[in-house]
Amino acid sequence: MDSKTDAQRMEKIVSLCKRRGFIFQSSEIYGGLNGCWDYGPLGVELKRNLKNYWWRVMVYEREDVVGMDGSILMNRAVWKASGHEDTFTDPMVDCLVTKKRFRADQIEPQSGTVLHFNGAVDEKLLREAFDYSLGYLEDSKRASVRQHYERCKHLAELANHPDPDVKHLGERLLAQEAQPFQSDEPFSVLLKKGKPPESARKVAIEFYQLRGLKNPQLIGEHTEKVENTTRYNPQNGSLLTEPRSFNLMFKTYVGATEDDSSVTYLRPETAQSIFVQFKNVLEVSRKKLPFGIAQIGKAFRNEINPRNFTFRSREFEQMELEYFCRAEEGMKLLDYWLEERLKFYENIGISRDRLHVKTVPDEERAFYSKGTYDIEFDFPFGRQELEGVAYRTDYDLLQHQKASGKSLEYFDEETKQRFVPHVVEPSAGVDRTVLALICEAYSEDEAPDEKGKMETRLVLRFHPRMAPIKCGIFPLLKNNNQLVAKAKEIVGLLRAHMNVFYDESGAIGRRYRRQDEIGTPFGVTVDFETLGEKDAALRDTVTLRERDSMKQKRVAIKDLAGILSARIS
Ligand code: GAP
Numbered sequence: 001m002d003s004k005t006d007a008q009r010m011e012k013i014v015s016l017c018k019r020r021g022f023i024f025q026s027s028e029i030y031g032g033l034n035g036c037w038d039y040g041p042l043g044v045e046l047k048r049n050l051k052n053y054w055w056r057v058m059v060y061e062r063e064d065v066v067g068m069d070g071s072i073l074m075n076r077a078v079w080k081a082s083g084h085e086d087t088f089t090d091p092m093v094d095c096l097v098t099k100k101r102f103r104a105d106q107i108e109p110q111s112g113t114v115l116h117f118n119g120a121v122d123e124k125l126l127r128e129a130f131d132y133s134l135g136y137l138e139d140s141k142r143a144s145v146r147q148h149y150e151r152c153k154h155l156a157e158l159a160n161h162p163d164p165d166v167k168h169l170g171e172r173l174l175a176q177e178a179q180p181f182q183s184d185e186p187f188s189v190l191l192k193k194g195k196p197p198e199s200a201r202k203v204a205i206e207f208y209q210l211r212g213l214k215n216p217q218l219i220g221e222h223t224e225k226v227e228n229t230t231r232y233n234p235q236n237g238s239l240l241t242e243p244r245s246f247n248l249m250f251k252t253y254v255g256a257t258e259d260d261s262s263v264t265y266l267r268p269e270t271a272q273s274i275f276v277q278f279k280n281v282l283e284v285s286r287k288k289l290p291f292g293i294a295q296i297g298k299a300f301r302n303e304i305n306p307r308n309f310t311f312r313s314r315e316f317e318q319m320e321l322e323y324f325c326r327a328e329e330g331m332k333l334l335d336y337w338l339e340e341r342l343k344f345y346e347n348i349g350i351s352r353d354r355l356h357v358k359t360v361p362d363e364e365r366a367f368y369s370k371g372t373y374d375i376e377f378d379f380p381f382g383r384q385e386l387e388g389v390a391y392r393t394d395y396d397l398l399q400h401q402k403a404s405g406k407s408l409e410y411f412d413e414e415t416k417q418r419f420v421p422h423v424v425e426p427s428a429g430v431d432r433t434v435l436a437l438i439c440e441a442y443s444e445d446e447a448p449d450e451k452g453k454m455e456t457r458l459v460l461r462f463h464p465r466m467a468p469i470k471c472g473i474f475p476l477l478k479n480n481n482q483l484v485a486k487a488k489e490i491v492g493l494l495r496a497h498m499n500v501f502y503d504e505s506g507a508i509g510r511r512y513r514r515q516d517e518i519g520t521p522f523g524v525t526v527d528f529e530t531l532g533e534k535d536a537a538l539r540d541t542v543t544l545r546e547r548d549s550m551k552q553k554r555v556a557i558k559d560l561a562g563i564l565s566a567r568i569s
Helices: 007-019 041-060 076-081 123-134 139-159 164-177 197-210 271-276 278-285 327-347 395-404 430-441 481-495 508-517 557-568
Strands: 023-025 037-039 065-067 089-094 101-103 110-117 119-122 187-191 216-219 222-229 244-247 251-253 263-265 291-300 315-325 355-359 371-379 382-393 410-412 417-419 422-429 442-448 454-460 471-475 500-502 522-526 541-546 552-556
Touching: 007 023, 007 430, 007 442, 037 041, 041 065, 041 291, 041 315, 041 327, 041 430, 076 263, 076 271, 076 395, 110 197, 119 123, 119 197, 123 139, 139 164, 187 197, 197 216, 271 278, 271 291, 271 315, 271 395, 271 422, 278 291, 315 327, 315 430, 327 355, 327 371, 327 382, 327 422, 355 382, 371 430, 382 395, 382 430, 422 430, 430 442, 442 508, 454 508, 471 481, 471 508, 481 500, 481 522, 481 557, 508 522, 522 557, 541 557, 552 557
Parallel strands: 065 291, 471 500, 471 522
Antiparallel strands: 023 037, 089 101, 089 244, 110 187, 110 222, 119 216, 251 263, 291 315, 315 422, 355 371, 371 382, 382 422, 410 417, 442 454, 522 541, 541 552
């Protein structure tokens, strides 16, 4: 499944997310903001369920982990010591025609023929000048060309004016007026197999137009065969700029002055606040090694190319655990945490078949890490990282100890030794996991409509633990006061235990479908049997419908909260 993708499935998922209120584009009414997303009424519930479950498993259910919540803005010294200011960069390249930006290391190698050009001339302009100078121009044309040259001459005088303001104005107007007629800048375009050379020439003409030539005629065309090159835009074949380093941290200023002394960054990971608070948390929690500090919070990265819906965003949330230990425990704990994290994903309904563990090879690992695993998931757009589990050694604490001059050592009461602990870090993305949950849950099957005719049913098969709404509650008829009152009574009863949704509009089958589409695992229908009209023994019972099997059974209202709570937790 490594390179298998399913664009159509992904399109359907994105559309469902918007239609049903899971995820919206940020600032949508203003055209959006690339790489930023808003979670709607259902999305926020799904996200909250995920974060709450992570916190429950990683903090509440363990003796050896405590939580914290650090600030997003921190002293710039943190980012200098951690290495982020100097090295948290990606190589970036720009398309010379569309200006679109790419991460150089994400460009797929391409093969084909490159069309090189030595430059271009604006022949029309040249000919006009030539004709004019030879006096060959028709009278009518001559007047406008003469006017153009007179204007340029006048502006050139202004551009040489001693008054700097006049000079500046003259230069600006001249640049607009005077047309360059030649560019000697070489340019090239990769022609993909099966494409006519004319398509590459069209791209080259666009390039020289951007250089100011109105009607460029390409010069010096020659071809070259290339294999596995990453120097060209995969979309239009245009040459890209040379790679440049681009720091992914969002820079900002703290306080009223905007100079170098007030610079800091929006945090690109939550981990650093854990490292810099290590000593404080250790002292107040009185934990012994090995122990962990967990945090869930926002992180920001000015990603060069945000893509695949929320997968690579500029603002996102992380769920990170820094698990401090002795050096000799590091590698063993790395494997332990990998297994714990895999179990977590299975417990939120992600099937083991779609999870993959990549052992990050030496050359791709951070230099300070002795071992890193990536937990990957088969998204419809390919297999991609959900979480990293890394043994970061004592690098982070040592860096901060050195830079701050404050001891970040641990004192072992038994051996009377002082040392800087090592750390194993499982670091997961909230947004990526939410996206994985939606992708995993999305399915289409067949179900009968009101008249018994089979139709396609769109259903999100969320694990009940993750589902935004746990139970839909429906009176069979909305114009029967007794049915409505009973249904509302059940809403009040269940609301104390879980998020429920009351719906009385439309045929009952349609109401079921609406809940199936947002992944509500259970539906309760209040009918005439509930009122005891048909059989007194059935009074105060309802039908409980399961989303996946669509099976219904009768249960007593008084048992509902217990039955559902057991299924949800
Ligand atoms: N403290 C280690 C760390 O931040 P990372 O691999 O850069 O490691 C950890 O990030 C996780 O954060 C990733 O596995 C991913 O789930 C999430 N993440 C990173 N960048 C992201 C982005 N631009 N958009 C969404 N999630 C992202």
